[in-house]
Amino acid sequence: MTQYDADVVIIGSGALGANAACQLARAGKSVIMMEAGPYIPRWKVVENYRNSASKRNWCAPYPNLPWAPNSYTDGYIEAHGDADFQYVTSFLKVAGGSTRHWASACWRLLPNDFKLKSVYGVGRDWPIDYDDLEPWYLLAEREIGVVGSADEDQSGQGRTAWPPRSAPYPLPPEAKPYMVQRMQARLGPLGYQVIHEPHARISQPYDGRPACAGNNNCEPVCPIGAMYSGDMHVDKAVALGVDLRTESVAWQLEKGAGNQIVAVHYRKPDGRNVRLRAKKFIVAAHGLETAKLLLMSEVANSSDQVGRNLMDHTGLSMTFLADEPLWTGRGSVQHGSIATRRDEPSRAQHSAIRYSLRNLVPNIDVTPSLLKQGLMGRELDAAIRDRASRIMNISTMSETLPSPTNRVIPHPSRRDAIGLPMLQVNYQLDGYVRGMRAQAYRDFANFLMAFNGEIVEAPTGWRNQYHIMGTTIMGDNPRDSVVDAHCRSWDHSNLFLATTGVMPTSATVNPTLTGIALALRLADTLIREL
Amino acid sequence: MNRRTFLRMMISSSVIISVPAIMPAALAGPGSEETLLFVSQTLTGRQGLDPAISQRLYLLLSRQTHDFDQQLTRLAERLRRHIHLSPEERLAQLSEEEVTTALSIITPWYLGYTGNPATTRATDDAQFVTFLSALMYEPTASITPRPSYSQRGHDYWQAVPEGVTAPPMPENITAWGTDSPRAARVITEPQPEWLAMVEGRARTHADAVRLLSHAEDVNHDAV
Numbered sequence: 001m002t003q004y005d006a007d008v009v010i011i012g013s014g015a016l017g018a019n020a021a022c023q024l025a026r027a028g029k030s031v032i033m034m035e036a037g038p039y040i041p042r043w044k045v046v047e048n049y050r051n052s053a054s055k056r057n058w059c060a061p062y063p064n065l066p067w068a069p070n071s072y073t074d075g076y077i078e079a080h081g082d083a084d085f086q087y088v089t090s091f092l093k094v095a096g097g098s099t100r101h102w103a104s105a106c107w108r109l110l111p112n113d114f115k116l117k118s119v120y121g122v123g124r125d126w127p128i129d130y131d132d133l134e135p136w137y138l139l140a141e142r143e144i145g146v147v148g149s150a151d152e153d154q155s156g157q158g159r160t161a162w163p164p165r166s167a168p169y170p171l172p173p174e175a176k177p178y179m180v181q182r183m184q185a186r187l188g189p190l191g192y193q194v195i196h197e198p199h200a201r202i203s204q205p206y207d208g209r210p211a212c213a214g215n216n217n218c219e220p221v222c223p224i225g226a227m228y229s230g231d232m233h234v235d236k237a238v239a240l241g242v243d244l245r246t247e248s249v250a251w252q253l254e255k256g257a258g259n260q261i262v263a264v265h266y267r268k269p270d271g272r273n274v275r276l277r278a279k280k281f282i283v284a285a286h287g288l289e290t291a292k293l294l295l296m297s298e299v300a301n302s303s304d305q306v307g308r309n310l311m312d313h314t315g316l317s318m319t320f321l322a323d324e325p326l327w328t329g330r331g332s333v334q335h336g337s338i339a340t341r342r343d344e345p346s347r348a349q350h351s352a353i354r355y356s357l358r359n360l361v362p363n364i365d366v367t368p369s370l371l372k373q374g375l376m377g378r379e380l381d382a383a384i385r386d387r388a389s390r391i392m393n394i395s396t397m398s399e400t401l402p403s404p405t406n407r408v409i410p411h412p413s414r415r416d417a418i419g420l421p422m423l424q425v426n427y428q429l430d431g432y433v434r435g436m437r438a439q440a441y442r443d444f445a446n447f448l449m450a451f452n453g454e455i456v457e458a459p460t461g462w463r464n465q466y467h468i469m470g471t472t473i474m475g476d477n478p479r480d481s482v483v484d485a486h487c488r489s490w491d492h493s494n495l496f497l498a499t500t501g502v503m504p505t506s507a508t509v510n511p512t513l514t515g516i517a518l519a520l521r522l523a524d525t526l527i528r529e530l
Numbered sequence: 531m532n533r534r535t536f537l538r539m540m541i542s543s544s545v546i547i548s549v550p551a552i553m554p555a556a557l558a559g560p561g562s563e564e565t566l567l568f569v570s571q572t573l574t575g576r577q578g579l580d581p582a583i584s585q586r587l588y589l590l591l592s593r594q595t596h597d598f599d600q601q602l603t604r605l606a607e608r609l610r611r612h613i614h615l616s617p618e619e620r621l622a623q624l625s626e627e628e629v630t631t632a633l634s635i636i637t638p639w640y641l642g643y644t645g646n647p648a649t650t651r652a653t654d655d656a657q658f659v660t661f662l663s664a665l666m667y668e669p670t671a672s673i674t675p676r677p678s679y680s681q682r683g684h685d686y687w688q689a690v691p692e693g694v695t696a697p698p699m700p701e702n703i704t705a706w707g708t709d710s711p712r713a714a715r716v717i718t719e720p721q722p723e724w725l726a727m728v729e730g731r732a733r734t735h736a737d738a739v740r741l742l743s744h745a746e747d748v749n750h751d752a753v
Contacts, residue, residue: 053656151707182697185697187713191715213680214686377574441729446720448724449720459728
């Protein structure tokens with residue numbers, strides 16, 4: 001009889017892997033959860049942040065180890081692409097994953113986001129629809145504590161509540177910042193509806209967490225744990241008996257009889273290799289590392305789609321000085337959104353757009369240029385106060401389509417400290433996302449006019465939003481997709497992928513809530529099969 | 531920035547010229563940590579800067595600039611020698627090199643670091659100087675937190691910020707969802723001047739108006 005080390009081995013301890021781990025452990029399943037990086041408590045990250053010289057580097061306060069390099073490690077991601085855009089992304093390798101440094105926007109996709117091909121004739125459809133995922137969205141919102149306005153039209157049209165919900169949000173919206181009030185007062189008459197952005201910075205005490213106190217430090221770390229991060233479910237999983245193995249880097253999935261995955265091999269920092277056997281395997285190592293592990297292992301790739309279809313919300317960003325004090329920086333790092341362009345007929349021609357309002361304490365952004373101008377003393381102090389009160393940043397979340405040539409592969413030659421390949425990415429912007437520039441410019445022009453603004457940075461260059469999607473794409477055809485509707489590998493029935501890499505459309509919203517909902521649904525499938 | 535601009539800035543900011551009440555004894559000697567503290571307080575117009583931070587900054591600047599000691603000594607001596615002069619006259623004595631030295635000292639006191647921090651790379655040449663004493667947060671301290679701990683309680687962000695007179699807004703502007711004011715049904719057509727700014731062709735509306743009227747003139751000439 002086959003001996004197993006656990007019912008389920010989960011590779012990756014981010015929000016998706018850790019949520020799946022908790023569900024499995026609550027159902028009485030034995031789980032080993034592996035993490036390439038170490039465990040670091042919140043207080044240490046806060047101290048690291050306060051002692052860091054690089055306050056706008058949101059990986060800086062986290063460990064970055066030679067056997068678990070993060071995305072900012074020099075040379076770790078070799079990116080090729082367009083002359084006017086260099087692919088950059090931002091992930092951590094620590095217990096809890098990259099939600100340790102997110103800002104926690106928790107949007108649901110809209111029903112149309114699941115059927116882009118059939119409604120708009122572009123991209124792909126999902127093999128499931130909104131109604132299939134709705135109960136799992138609700139469970140995800142309850143697991144992580146999502147704050148939202150249930151009667152909001154999140155498609156931005158100012159109509160009735162949308163998308164449909166089977167129950168209210170677990171937590172009511174936070175107070176609306178003065179800056180957002182001013183956005184709404186001046187942009188509303190021009191036709192732009194400013195709506196609430198759902199998020200996981202709780203507005204009331206919930207699940208042992210305190211309510212958000214507006215420390216304005218969501219990125220890189222919420223100092224008080226009001227904002228959800230994956231380590232919360234890591235802690236819960238460990239308390240439920242999950243065997244968390246940190247600094248354990250998976251490097252091979254081993255195939256056995258019947259095309260089953262029989263073991264995972266991982267490497268410790270000292271180079272020692274360990275083999276673990278389990279009935280089921282979940283790879284939850286985000287869109288880039290999951291694809292890398294599958295390609296290194298030569299598994300799950302009969303479709304030749306592993307690593308392909310890489311998507312982000314690559315878009316544009318405008319910074320300006322308003323003609324009145326808005327005082328960003330009061331509250332969390334983002335509140336509110338303009339979703340008017342989120343689901344319009346123009347999606348047939350070009351990318352949809354959602355506008356994100358930045359709300360950072362801006363002193364560190366405005367002061368260097370004032371010093372370079374030579375301002376000093378009282379004049380410098382007055383200029384800092386004036387600039388900080390009037391600066392505003394609005395950026396686009398733009399929809400990219402899955403393209404097989406946008407891809408990640410294990411780097412052919414570069415190796416990390418334990419001999420494992422780094423990443424090579426090819427990422428180019430197609431006409432679909434580039435085609436939204438004209439529309440975005442028209443909206444940006446109106447935003448600027450509303451505030452009689454002065455340009456600090458024009459929205460002429462492209463930038464990523466660090467949302468990794470598409471690399472292990474879901475579909476209903478094993479010939480052109482990596483996983484089925486249950487996130488199960490078409491090639492190996494006991495291999496599941498808990499990653500936003502499975503998303504066939506990127507839409508215009510932060511993908512993590514969708515990823516957690518999919519991971520919870522996946523765990524339910526496993527519980528029923530084990 | 532040239533020397534003339536620097537002097538204009540300094541002279542227009544009366545607060546910075548006040549000299550600390552106590553002149554450090556070490557000032558008479560060669561460049562030293564105490565001298566840096568004296569110069570820092572003189573240039574920033576602040577009393578009570580933390581000597582431990584000054585010490586850290588001294589080490590960093592000494593490492594970065596091989597003759598920092600000499601530069602610091604010259605700057606300190608100049609400030610001291612002309613202590614009897616009016617602030618404007620004293621600053622007028624600073625050479626180009628002394629202006630550069632002054633800026634290299636003031637900048638890290640405000641920003642809390644030296645060098646150039648990277649936002650998307652793990653390595654850079656930035657060095658930590660201070661966070662809790664970084665002077666750039668002082669001018670806004672009554673309104674926004676020094677990020678990490680706010681101590682203002684929950685939902686403070688909804689109120690009109692201190693010192694701001696809010697323009698008239700709909701009564702329900704603080705509500706989210708269906709109770710919130712509705713936007714106009716039709717989105718406004720953008721105007722060409724604002725589009726020109728978004729396209730990166732002009733920074734201010736006045737620049738954009740000039741740019742477009744010039745373009746119109748050229749078109750007329752062509753016709």
